[in-house]
Amino acid sequence: MTFLHTRIQSLSWMGMLRVGTALLSGSMLLSLGKEYAFFYGKMPLIDSDLLQLGKTTPITLIQIDTFVYFVYILCCLFLLMGFVTKVSTGILLLLHAGIFTSLPEYSYGADYFINILLFYCLIFPTQKVDSLDNYFFKHQTPAKLTIQRCLSILRIHLALVYFFSGADKALGGDWWNGEALWKALHLPYLTSSIFTTQIDQLPILFFQSTGVLVLLLELTYPINLFLKRTRSIYLYFILSMHLGIALFMNLWLFSSIMIFFNAICWFSQGRDASNMPSFFLYKSNPASSTSPCKQEQPS
Amino acid sequence: MFYKHTFIAIAMVLHIGCIILFNTLSMQQSIKLLQTSANQSDTTDRMGRFDSLLLRPVFRWYTHLSGTECLYGFFAPKVGSQYVVQFKLYDRYKRLLTIRQGPHIQQAESIIRYSRLLDQCEAFLPHDQQGNERQQRYVSALLHNLAISIAKDSSSARFVLCEVYVSHISGIKSRTAQLADYKLIHQQMISR
Numbered sequence: 001m002t003f004l005h006t007r008i009q010s011l012s013w014m015g016m017l018r019v020g021t022a023l024l025s026g027s028m029l030l031s032l033g034k035e036y037a038f039f040y041g042k043m044p045l046i047d048s049d050l051l052q053l054g055k056t057t058p059i060t061l062i063q064i065d066t067f068v069y070f071v072y073i074l075c076c077l078f079l080l081m082g083f084v085t086k087v088s089t090g091i092l093l094l095l096h097a098g099i100f101t102s103l104p105e106y107s108y109g110a111d112y113f114i115n116i117l118l119f120y121c122l123i124f125p126t127q128k129v130d131s132l133d134n135y136f137f138k139h140q141t142p143a144k145l146t147i148q149r150c151l152s153i154l155r156i157h158l159a160l161v162y163f164f165s166g167a168d169k170a171l172g173g174d175w176w177n178g179e180a181l182w183k184a185l186h187l188p189y190l191t192s193s194i195f196t197t198q199i200d201q202l203p204i205l206f207f208q209s210t211g212v213l214v215l216l217l218e219l220t221y222p223i224n225l226f227l228k229r230t231r232s233i234y235l236y237f238i239l240s241m242h243l244g245i246a247l248f249m250n251l252w253l254f255s256s257i258m259i260f261f262n263a264i265c266w267f268s269q270g271r272d273a274s275n276m277p278s279f280f281l282y283k284s285n286p287a288s289s290t291s292p293c294k295q296e297q298p299s
Numbered sequence: 300m301f302y303k304h305t306f307i308a309i310a311m312v313l314h315i316g317c318i319i320l321f322n323t324l325s326m327q328q329s330i331k332l333l334q335t336s337a338n339q340s341d342t343t344d345r346m347g348r349f350d351s352l353l354l355r356p357v358f359r360w361y362t363h364l365s366g367t368e369c370l371y372g373f374f375a376p377k378v379g380s381q382y383v384v385q386f387k388l389y390d391r392y393k394r395l396l397t398i399r400q401g402p403h404i405q406q407a408e409s410i411i412r413y414s415r416l417l418d419q420c421e422a423f424l425p426h427d428q429q430g431n432e433r434q435q436r437y438v439s440a441l442l443h444n445l446a447i448s449i450a451k452d453s454s455s456a457r458f459v460l461c462e463v464y465v466s467h468i469s470g471i472k473s474r475t476a477q478l479a480d481y482k483l484i485h486q487q488m489i490s491r
Contacts, residue, residue, distance in 0.1 A: 028408075035409040038402055045402055045448045046416070046441055053437065058359045097364055105419060105441075106412045109373055116366035149307065156315055164322040165371040171329050172376030182471040183378040189414035190381075204471055250407050 013151065013264070014142070015082070015130030020260045021117040022080035024253075025092060028100065028114055029072055031253055039106050040064045040099050051103050062098030071095065079121065082131020086122065093118040110254040113261065116157070124150045155265050159222035162238075166218025175215050178207030190249045199248065217241060225266060235266055317367040325370040333376060382420040383464045383481060384442065386449050388456040396456055399449055416441070420463045423485040439487060446489040461487040 029036065038045050042063050052061055062068060072095050078088035096118055100111040125146065128139035174180035185191070185199050217237055224234040239259055246255035352358060362368035386399040404413055419441060422434040446459040464481035 031406060031408040033406050033409075035404050035406050038404060038409065039412055046444045050440055050444055057363055058356060059363060093364060101363070105416050108411060108415050109369075112366050112369035115364070116369065119365045149311070153311060153314070157318060160315070160318050160322065161371045164326065165373060165375065168326055168329050168372035168375035170376075171326070171333060174377045175375075178471050180374060180378045183468045184374055186468045187378070187381045188383055188466050189410055207471055251411070253408060 012129040013147065014124060014126045014128075017117070017124070017264050018082060018085070018121055018126040018131070019080055020264060021114070021121050022076050024257055024260060025079070025096060025114055025118065026073060026076035027253060027256070028096075028110065029069070029076075036064055036069075046105075051105060055103060057097075057102045057104070059094075059097050059102045061102045062095060064099060068095065068099075072099075082127055082133050085127030085131055085133050089118060089122045089126075093122055108254070110251075110257055113254075113257045117257075117261070120150075120154065151265070154261075155225070158261055158265050159225065162218045162221035166215055166221070170215055170219065175211045176208075178204060178209075178211045181207045181211040181214070185248055187249075190251065192248050192250050213237075214241060231266065235262065238262055314365065314367065317362055317365070321362070321368050322371060325372055329372060329376045379418070379421070380468075381414055381466050382417040382484075383466055384417055384420070384445070385462045385464065386446055387460040387462070388450055388453050389458040389460065390455045391457040393458060396453055402445075402449055403452075416445075420465075420485065423463055424465065442487055443489050446487075447491060450489075450491055457491055459489045459491070461485075461489065463487075 032039075037043065040063060042065055044063075048061055048063060055061070064072075072092065075088040075092035075095065078084055079092060093115070096111075097115060101107050101115055125139075125142045127133040128142050133139065169175045169180070172180070174183070217234075221234075221238070224230040239262060242255040242258045242262075246252045359368075384401060386401070388396040388399065390396055401413060404410055419434075419438045422431060422438045442461045442463070446461050450456040450459050462483060463485040465484050467480045467482055469480065
């Protein structure tokens with residue numbers, strides 16, 4: 001763990017954002033295997049002209065053939081390495097939007113969150129740190145204010161995500177009495193085959209209390225994550241929630257994206273930590289002498 | 300430098316403002332769904348004020364590419380039902396050849412996207428809203444396409460009967476032996 005922690009600390013925060021986004025974008029396409037052709041190929045299950053009748057998005061639908069597939073993966077690799085970063089990110093964003101989010105009939109939360117991460121990789125100066133672009137062109141390190149602004153935008157965005165998600169859930173009564181959680185865990189296409197019988201044996205109080213816990217976690221996210229005292233334990237609750245979603249509902253990619261999004265916002269800020277005020281820092285182990293994070297002096 | 304900082308500050312505020320705007324409108328939609336019909340006119344008027352902004356091409360491109368139009372009401376305000384479609388393949392003499400539950404997909408991500416497609420079958424549920432007939436015709440066309448694609452696997456299949464079922468999960472307090480009940484909401488015969 002110390003070795004991993006040290007390696008992570010040696011990366012910049014923006015480098016981690018860029019690398020993680022590239023990996024998740026590539027995973028999105030690769031996770032479909034050959035079945036991408038059923039939805040986004042040249043000979044899909046549903047005729048693309050018909051699907052475009054119901055289209056409400058402005059971007060043109062892009063169908064995946066061998067060339068588009070190759071360009072998509074290549075752009076993910078370039079983004080991963082930070083090579084011609086802005087160009088590859090721009091092309092990847094357009095491809096992703098044209099493939100995965102142009103048809104709402106096939107889209108779900110993971111597609112939109114990848115879209116968001118790609119957009120932030122495009123507008124943030126991710127090419128200036130820990131990248132091949134920086135190696136060849138020797139960019140100036142982004143100013144402390146720039147890094148603070150970028151991180152602030154991400155954190156505010158994530159806080160709004162959870163707040164509105166919780167507020168919308170709180171409007172209905174089902175999340176307060178456990179019915180919503182019970183139903184969500186028994187949906188025919190989102191049921192985990194491993195835990196079905198175990199879930200059915202759990203008492204009603206478990207579903208009621210977990211449903212209320214999910215509501216409270218999401219509604220109080222903006223408060224608890226911006227307060228240093230509650231941040232650590234709260235973050236582990238949030239990550240546990242997403243791990244539970246992955247295990248019990250088979251939403252592995254979506255959960256990975258949300259765990260990454262939370263980690264990039266609130267966990268180690270890497271090499272940039274020494275340039276940041278303490279408000280932005282995740283409180284790392286003060287006993288670690290190799291950590292470049294600021295350490296609070298005992299009173 | 301001052302202008303640069305000012306521009307960045309304004310851009311940040313507008314970006315966050317877009318996120319708040321879309322999600323506030325989404326919550327209004329949720330309230331509308333939960334309210335009785337007598338009070339729905341108030342929320343409709345408030346939403347209409349933003350149409351002129353939301354439909355502008357520049358705004359639509361920006362919100363789509365930046366992801367700010369994404370709504371975060373997952374399983375909210377209530378968990379929606381899912382729909383299962385069964386395809387019965389018949390030969391030219393109307394003899395049953397096989398029953399298919401859908402296309403041959405195995406990847407978890409593919410299953411999620413297929414279930415998202417089937418969520419369109421909500422149009423076949425009884426609704427009081429206008430424009431539902433148009434949506435039903437659209438979904439019927441989707442099912443027609445889907446049935447033809449599935450029937451391609453069987454060379455002797457001439458007719459396909461699409462049966463759309465809504466999955467109803469029994470309440471947490473009842474916990475009957477049969478947790479999920481499937482109710483037929485739509486049938487459609489397609490000929491190749």
